[in-house]
Amino acid sequence: MTHDWAADVKKYAPGAKADQINGIVKHLGIALHNRDSSFVACGDKTERDRVRDSFLKKKLALTQSDADLDKAVEEVCQKMHGDRDKSRVAFYYLLAEKYGKLSSFG
Numbered sequence: 001m002t003h004d005w006a007a008d009v010k011k012y013a014p015g016a017k018a019d020q021i022n023g024i025v026k027h028l029g030i031a032l033h034n035r036d037s038s039f040v041a042c043g044d045k046t047e048r049d050r051v052r053d054s055f056l057k058k059k060l061a062l063t064q065s066d067a068d069l070d071k072a073v074e075e076v077c078q079k080m081h082g083d084r085d086k087s088r089v090a091f092y093y094l095l096a097e098k099y100g101k102l103s104s105f106g
Helices: 007-010 017-033 044-059 066-079 086-097
Strands: none
Touching: 007 017, 007 086, 017 086, 044 066, 044 086, 066 086
């Protein structure tokens, strides 16, 4: 069964473009095949650090301080607080949107 990543994103960003969502899905690749890695665990500091270092710093090439990037990750955690399972695709979309980097994906 295939997961509807676009529905996850559009819950938080109704105007999200399919090509940008698909770009994030392509970027995440095989990670989305495993249930555990397809979600972000906001309660796990190691996971939040991984999002900051691997996605924000490496993929999006952001140069803000760790404290500023950590704050952005926490803001998305708060925004998605109502979801037990926080879709990694939606999470990354919201971060890319915040920093004006959606064009990197579509």
